[in-house]
Amino acid sequence: MIFRQLFDPQSSTYSYLLGDEQTCEAVLIDPVFEQVRRDAALIGELGLKLLWTLETHVHADHVTGAWLLKRRLGSRIALAQAGGAEGADRTLVADDVIEFGRHRLIVRATPGHTSGCITYVLDDLSMAFTGDCLLIRGTGRTDFQQGNAATMFHSVREQIFSLPDECLLYPAHDYRGLTVTSVAEEKRFNPRLGGAIGLGDFTGHMANLKLAHPKQIDVAVPANLKCGRPEHDRIAAADPGWAPLTFTFAGIWEIQPQTLEEYDGPLQILDVREKDEFAGPLGHIYGAILIPLGELAARAGELRKDRPIVAVCRAGSRSAQAINILKQAGFTATANLAGGMLRWRAEGHAVEGGSV
Ligand SMILES: N[C@@H](CCC(=O)N[C@@H](CS)C(=O)NCC(=O)O)C(=O)O
Ligand SMILES: [Fe+2]
Numbered sequence: 001m002i003f004r005q006l007f008d009p010q011s012s013t014y015s016y017l018l019g020d021e022q023t024c025e026a027v028l029i030d031p032v033f034e035q036v037r038r039d040a041a042l043i044g045e046l047g048l049k050l051l052w053t054l055e056t057h058v059h060a061d062h063v064t065g066a067w068l069l070k071r072r073l074g075s076r077i078a079l080a081q082a083g084g085a086e087g088a089d090r091t092l093v094a095d096d097v098i099e100f101g102r103h104r105l106i107v108r109a110t111p112g113h114t115s116g117c118i119t120y121v122l123d124d125l126s127m128a129f130t131g132d133c134l135l136i137r138g139t140g141r142t143d144f145q146q147g148n149a150a151t152m153f154h155s156v157r158e159q160i161f162s163l164p165d166e167c168l169l170y171p172a173h174d175y176r177g178l179t180v181t182s183v184a185e186e187k188r189f190n191p192r193l194g195g196a197i198g199l200g201d202f203t204g205h206m207a208n209l210k211l212a213h214p215k216q217i218d219v220a221v222p223a224n225l226k227c228g229r230p231e232h233d234r235i236a237a238a239d240p241g242w243a244p245l246t247f248t249f250a251g252i253w254e255i256q257p258q259t260l261e262e263y264d265g266p267l268q269i270l271d272v273r274e275k276d277e278f279a280g281p282l283g284h285i286y287g288a289i290l291i292p293l294g295e296l297a298a299r300a301g302e303l304r305k306d307r308p309i310v311a312v313c314r315a316g317s318r319s320a321q322a323i324n325i326l327k328q329a330g331f332t333a334t335a336n337l338a339g340g341m342l343r344w345r346a347e348g349h350a351v352e353g354g355s356v
Pocket of ligand 2: 057058059060061113132140
C-alpha cells in the first residue's frame, strides 16, 4: 500500500494519503485547505486517483481541503453523520467501510473531542487514524464542540485500546513533531489515560487543561460544517507563477518567509505598518518600502506595476487588506507575507534595524 504522512505547519495537522499501487485508487484523510495544491501535486506525481477525502471530525483549527479537492480532482467527501456537516457525498456511522482498490478502512465511533469524532482502521488492523481522540502521549481537548472527557475515556479504552498492541496509531495533530505511536505504547505510556489511570483521574486532568481556543475557530468551524466550501467560492483562477505561493481560504495568495528569503527575482516589499512600528523593535525587511495601510489607496501609484509586491505587516492581517487595496488599484502579482514580521523574526530571517 502507498502511504504518505503529510504535515501542515500552520495548524500542526497531519493528513494521510493511502493508495493501492495496483489499482491506483486512493483516499486522503483530513486534508488542509491551504495544502490542496501540494496534495494534488503529490497525488498526480504518484499517479493516483483520489476517490475519497475522509474527515476524522469537524475541525476547529483549520479548514478542510475536502471541497477544494472535490472541485480539483473530482474526489468525493465522506465524514461522520454525527458531525452535522452539510455538503458531503457520504455520511458515515460505526462499522461503515470505505474501499480503495484492494484495501478498506473501517469506521469506529470515537466521540469525546467532538461528539462526531471517528477513527479509521485499516482492514488488517495494522494502522488506525485516530483524529483528535488519541494523540501521541496525549489526547485531543474536550472543552468545545460537545466535547466530553468521560466519553473520550471510553472511546479510547474501548475502541482504540481494543486494537492489537502492534497497531500503529496516526493522530490528526502533533505539536511536538512526533509522527506515530502504537496501541502498546499508548496503553503503557499515555500520561492521561494509559496504565492504571482511571476515569476520574482523566476527567480531572481534562477539566484543568485551560487551553486558549484555537486561533482559527471562528472561521474553521462554520467552513468545515460546509465541508470547506468558501463563502463566495473565491478560488484562485490560476497559479500566479512568479513564486511558489499558497492560496488561503480567505482568498489571498501568501508567500512563506523561507520562500521570500530565497526569492531572487525583482520584487517590491511593501511594509504597511505605521512609521514607529517600521522603526521599532521588530525591525523591517531589507529594502522594504513603507506605506502605512491607511495611506495605501492614495499612494499606490508610488509602486511599480512591472514587479511583484509582497505586503508585510506585524502579523499578516493588515497586509492581507493591503493586497485587496492593491488588487483594486490594478496590481496583479501580489502576495501576503504569511505570519508577518512576527513569523519572519521567529524563523530567524534578517532584518534592518530592530532589537535582538
Ligand atoms: N494553538 C492551537 C490550538 C489547537 C488546538 O486547540 N487543538 C486541538 C485539536 S483541534 C487540541 O485538542 N489540542 C490539544 C492540545 O493542544 O493539547 C491553535 O490555535 O490552532
Ligand atoms: Fe480537532
